[in-house]
Amino acid sequence: MEDLFSQFILLSDQSLQDKFFNPSSIEDFMKLFELESYKAWAAAELDNEKEVQEAEESMKAAEDYLDSVMESAMGEFRCFEEEIERKSKGEMKSLVQDGESARKAGKSMEKAATIASKKYVEAALNSAGASMKSAWKGLSANANKVHPS
Numbered sequence: 001m002e003d004l005f006s007q008f009i010l011l012s013d014q015s016l017q018d019k020f021f022n023p024s025s026i027e028d029f030m031k032l033f034e035l036e037s038y039k040a041w042a043a044a045e046l047d048n049e050k051e052v053q054e055a056e057e058s059m060k061a062a063e064d065y066l067d068s069v070m071e072s073a074m075g076e077f078r079c080f081e082e083e084i085e086r087k088s089k090g091e092m093k094s095l096v097q098d099g100e101s102a103r104k105a106g107k108s109m110e111k112a113a114t115i116a117s118k119k120y121v122e123a124a125l126n127s128a129g130a131s132m133k134s135a136w137k138g139l140s141a142n143a144n145k146v147h148p149s
């Protein structure tokens with residue numbers, strides 16, 4: 001393209017200095033200049049399309065990598081979630097067992113307290129009954145005695 005510019009300058013100078021200069025030579029030269037411009041434009045367009053294609057390929061590779069990383073992260077998350085779920089189920093089972101054991105111990109203590117209170121009431125009744133018998137015996141023994149007044 002620079003050679004064409006140099007030639008154009010020479011032809012321009014020649015047209016100014018030579019009175020017998022043929023203007024059609026400039027027209028032929030302008031056609032060459034136009035062809036060269038179209039070639040440069042086509043080459044630039046081809047380079048642009050190549051860069052676009054490379055950018056699209058690079059973008060596709062980046063998307064594929066991102067998809068891969070996301071899938072890997074989701075896999076790790078699923079494994080973590082399953083592990084946490086398993087642990088929480090184990091802890092829940094342990095807590096339920098502890099609660100059941102405490103409930104059974106509470107029932108046993110309730111039965112023991114009920115039995116103890118029944119025995120206490122029975123003992124209190126027996127003691128009261130014995131006291132009453134003793135009091136009756138004392139009254140009946142005193143009833144045979146006459147008071148001197």
